[in-house]
Amino acid sequence: MTDKRRAFGRYFDNPDDLFNWLNQAVFGTAVMNALNRAGVTARILEGPVSVAELADAGDIPADLLGRMIDFLAAHEMLELDADGLVRGSSRTAMMLEASGFLTNVEISGRACAQLLPALREGKTPFEKAYGEPVFDYFHSHPDMAAGFGQFMGFMTRRVQRFIFSQHRFQPFETVADIGGSMGDMLLAILGEYPGTRGIVFDRPDVIEIARPKVEASPLAERVELVGGSFFEAVPAADLYILKQILHDWDDEECRRILGSIRAAMKPGARLAVIDHLLSDIPQPDESIGTDIAMMVWDTGRERKQSDFEALFTSAGFRIDRVTPNPNGHSVIEVVPV
Structure with a gap:
């Protein structure tokens, strides 16, 4: 039976819930993508590390990186010791594992912004946003194709547990x-x-x-x-x-x-x-x-x-x-x- 708690309509029962849901999703995705791409997430998973060391490793200003680390700590994605060291957790590992998906969300956001004009013009929103149909775009942008492949790998790892246990x-x-x-x-x-x-x-x-x-x-x-x-x-x-x-x-x-x-x-x-x-x-x-x-x-x-x-x-x-x-x-x- 489907869990009705997944319905995002419940956030519209309260304006504070609505704001926090969307605000955290939009900016949280941006922060996680930035730290994954900079190599910061991988470094955190190697062991306790200071913000200053992470700033050097990721080539990010320490004060700005510290604010992003605070954000993720507040949302229980990583841990901050009393002495200021950053520690990873299973959620930090999932953040890195899901890097292809998080990038895909960012790409989708640009396309979603074109949903209405694309529907009216008879195009896909992706083509409207990026100038080409999706698979043609991937052909001419191999870096984007590689990122999409990482997303497919993430989806494969999700489904394979089900397939191998439930479908022989x-x-x-x-x-x-x-x-x-x-x-x-x-x-x-x-x-x-x-x-x-x-x-x-x-x-x-x-x-x-x-x-x-x-x-x-x-x-x-x-x-x-x-x-x-x-x-x-x-x-x-x-x-x-x-x-x-x-x-x-x-x-x-x-x-x-x-x-x-x-x-x-x-x-x-x-x-x-x-x-x-x-x-x-x-x-x-x-x-x-x-x-x-x-x-x-x-x-x-x-x-x-x-x-x-x-x-x-x-x-x-x-x-x-x-x-x-x-x-x-x-x-x-x-x-x-």
Whole structure:
């Protein structure tokens, strides 16, 4: 059952709650991003350190850094000793772990500011804000693409705990992660299923960004990196993964992706779609917020199970099993008809 306390409408019952919620979220994100990028967060996690040492390490004026440290200490993100030393905690570690997500929030904020004019002009807010559709922009800005890959890695680590405990894949020899980004999902699957091999498939520019990380993995010899377009053709495999891919695209674009996979499938192959499932009655959960994110970033959307059923049927698949996740991404396994 969805926790109704997640609904942000409750902040509108009191003007003080409303102000503090938004004020802390906006400026807190800015502070955490700044300290992550400056290397300050990583230094804090190495052990107790003075603000002066952190200022030198991060090349930030000590008085201004001290104010940011006070802010995070007040919000219980780190600890300040009586002698003034800064100490990290599990929350500080999560702040660094979530660096890709926090950067993504900052990028999204600029795009969100263009929501109304973009809707009226028939563009996505991201394109309105940045001048190009999101994946074209990533192609011409590899640093931004790398940051987005870190965000995808964060999301993968969130969902893999659920998948490996709640959804076991049928035996397979080769798994292909289509749109596999930095390879986080594929490497996690190979680690969970010994004796298997995998393919990370993504745009050639993304594959080159992912290559150093994948090749540094102890599982590298079991991984093939393949560049291409999932709208055109994908490699053959026994198990296909589409994690947070279909929600980026409209139905016709999704049918093209699914058609490429169906054409490449070996006999007995399966496709696992890892995406949010919208509830039939709107709930204040992760999926409905991400649905608006898709409106801001691209032409996609989140879907109800009935929407997926219709989409898969139109692409020559049928749903074999669904493992719903009330707190994030669900798993929908489909097979060719």
